[in-house]
Amino acid sequence: MDQPSKLNTNLWRYWPVYLVGLGSVGLGAVALASVEVPLRPFVAAFYNLILFLGAWLPLTSILAGWEIVTNRPESPFAHLREHFFTREYWKRQLHFLPIVACIALFMINFSAMKSAIPLFHAYKWDEAFIAWDRMIFFGQDPWRLLQPFLGYPIVSSLMSGLYHLWILLIYAGCVYMGAHQPNDMLRIRYFVSYFLCWSVIGVVMAIWLASVGPVFMEPLFGDTTFAPLMRYLEAANEEYPVLVLAVQQQLLDWHATGDFGLGRGISAMPSMHVSLAVLFWLGMRDLSRVAGWIFGIYAWIIxxxxxxTGYHYAVDGIIAAAVTWVIWWAVGRIYPTSRAPRPN
Structure with a gap:
């Protein structure tokens, strides 16, 4: 029998990513069918795939520019040819294609599952999470403790913008980890952890611990506990744009109409924003000490x-970060990676 080609062997090396990714897609499809949620996976997945591939060119251009700025070669074109026009580089791009196809399919299922949470489990954990927050933070709602430091319209606008930039961790972040960094073991560890975080934290735990979060307590349940926070954000928006407010209203509208499309759904516990920010930090710190610091700070900002911004209780992020670290640690027992060495 002919031996498998090196290319096929390398592709097969990513079988844990394909297994976890496609397994999550299949289980999600079965779960959605059980509550009669219709899906148009191939059309939606194609649109999502275009978004991922659309991130490739600008990210590659930025990385190429960074190579030139940091290395200052005598011949920029020759330097870029050595880095971006090698057989190994283009094999890495090819290896990323089936991974990104799995992600594109999975994210469609995830959005539908998030939108369908009320069909699986009623939202009933918010009061418990409010109590947990107050128990941890000395009887106070955490947003009130932050307000003396963040309660300025321009600061709130900036925080809102940085919070929205998180979307780049899904698209540009995946493209970087899958297509541009050369560490095979880190790539496998990152994407197995990626699918497990979205599946365990973003689906299983989100359904089990179904909650809407502070911003939606008043419009959905008539609970005015967080009305002062939302009134402040609305007032701040009169001076500087607080981008989250329009998105929050859109989420409410989609929830009211039962729209199960990409990016829909209301869910607070646990926070996938925090989970993905922590996961990306864990991956990047294995590549670069500086990048680890940058994305560690960004995870704190998220x-x-x-x-x-009223999306989450503090415990949403605390639990998400803890479970993300456990997943990263557990996957690392099978696919270990090392942190970037410290300078002498």
Missing amino acids: FIGSIH
Whole structure:
């Protein structure tokens, strides 16, 4: 029998990613069918795939520019040819295609599952999470403790913008980890952890611990506990744009109409914003100490911003970060990677 080609062997090396990714897609499809949620997976997945591939060219251009700025070669074109026009580089791009196809399919299922949470489990955990927050933070709602530091319209606008930039961790972040960084073991560890975080934290735990979060307590349940926070954000929006407010209203509209499309759904616990920010930090710190610091700080900003913008209780982020770390640690027992070495 002919031996498998090196290319096929390399592709097969990613079988844990395909297994976890496609397994999550299949289980999600079965779960959605059980509650009669219709899906148009191939049309929606194609649109999602275009978004991922659309991130490839600008990210590659940025990385190429960074190579030139940091290395200052005598011949920029020759330097870029050595980095971006090699057989190994283009094999890495090819290897990423089936991974990104799995992600595109999975994210469609995830959006539908998130939108369908009320069909699986009623939203009934919010009061418990409010109590947990107050128990941890000395009887106070955490947003009130942050307000003396963040309660300025321009600061709230900035936090809102940084919170929205999180979407780049899905698209540009996946493209970077899958197509541009050369560490095979890190790639496998990251994407197996990626699918497990979305599946365990974003689906299983989100359904089990179904909650709507501070921003939606008043419009959905008539609970005015967080009305002062939302009134402040609305007033701040009169001076500087607080981008989350329009998105929050859109989520409410989609929830009211039962729209199960990409990016829909209301769910607070646990916070996938925090989970993905922590996961990306864990991956990047294995590549670069500086990148680890940058994305570690960004993960903290996402955690604090999730509270200040009313999306989440503090415990949403705390639990998400803890479970993400456990998943990263557990996958690392099979696919170990090392942190970037410290300078002498």
